[in-house]
Amino acid sequence: MKIALVTGGSRGIGKATSLLLARHGYKVVVNYLRNKQAADEVVSTIVASGGEALALRADIADELQVMAMFAEIDNAFGPVTALVNNAGILFQQSTIENLTAERINRVLATNVTGYFLCCREAVKRMAYRHGGEGGAIVNVSSAAARLGAAGEYVDYAASKGAVDTLTTGLAVEVAAQGIRVNGVRPGFIYTEMHASGGEAGRVDRVKTALPMQRGGQPEEIAETIVWLLSEKASYVTGTFIDAAGGK
Template identity: 35%
Template sequence: MDRVAVVTGASRGIGAATALTLAERGFRVVVNHRSSAEQADEVVQAVTAAGGEALAIRADVTEADDVAAMVQEAEARWGRVDVLVHNALIPYDVTSFADLSWEQLGGKLDRELHAAYLVTKAVVPGMVSRSYGRLVYLTTILSRRPRNGMITVGTAKAAMDQFVRYVALELAPHGVTANLVSPATVGDKKSSELLSATEVHQLGATNPMGRLVSPDEVAKTVAFLASEDAAFTTGHCLEVNGGLTMD
């Protein structure tokens, strides 16, 4: 295989696991990062050590020039971009509605949608010209099931989810799919930094499978949607949550 994938926010967590999983399956991978050059280089080294091809590119996905330069560099290196995995985390505030400011809500909405818009706009023309492409976006159950304090991220991701469905509808006749992946809380370093050991244990215990999802498990779901096997799957959200929610 000589498919090329761009993975945003790929220096750690789900993004890094996705980059490694795609590389294992024969993709050439762009490991995007904003400020984690050392970790991104480690991902590239791991891919290379396993016999794959990867390239680390710094780009802020909320900046048009950065996104354009990243895609241009990928195309200059490997000729095209076949797959986009938009995983980059856009920062947000945890707050109640009572304490919420428009700057917090509007700022998160703007940055979330702007990033999704920019990375999609940058890769879609080439995909349409080749009648092939896979677009995969990481989302959260908070976009459909509210939780106290999560109004900014939940609202912004809900808007992104609908954006992806409109993109899927328009691009379906061109052989380009667009889908969402929604993981439950992931058992990784980030979770241990944000949550106490007790909170992590409780989250795992309340899951029907009795544990948190791993980055590798999320990455494998992303890899399916990025593959040729998913040619007739578009406009959908795949939940990777161990049965925590069932729709």
């Protein structure tokens, strides 16, 4: 039985991934924080197509909420076999002079601590040493981890750099436990996240600077994620795919 949790699964890359996982036969848990309607719509779409899905609210930066979410998944479907760490936040574009400790800590709490907590709970269920049958984890990072997002989101970029290090270390730590851990680094993708940074049209502004001369679609990233989770990538761990149009 294939059971997948997608954090931030109600919109953008998370939504596209949730829908694609369902088409590949996974039972899908759509995690969300605020937009219950959007999460319910993803679930309804999956169910209408003959799949099984569940929407669960949890702030992944909150340890108790993460533990409760995984326990609820255990009861509803069984232990997860696939985790997509996708939930993330960023704030208005800013140079470092205007960054506050509160903003930095909020970004790190969700984008880094949240990923650690979800990985921890997944490993407890997947690892051979805990009676699990193995599994796969994909951490959604960002091209910003390599490029730095200077003058825009250095705090966000730094958080994704931490995600890359988590991915590298955890892949080695749990490889012998039947768990594969990989990362995807999307580039400029048409999602709502850019509006959170104060520039909804950011992808169109920068696309001519990309080798492929266009922004990416969430569905293109979802295909990459689902491949990494699949048996087709059975000998792939500790690896990153830069899905960034050549940049």
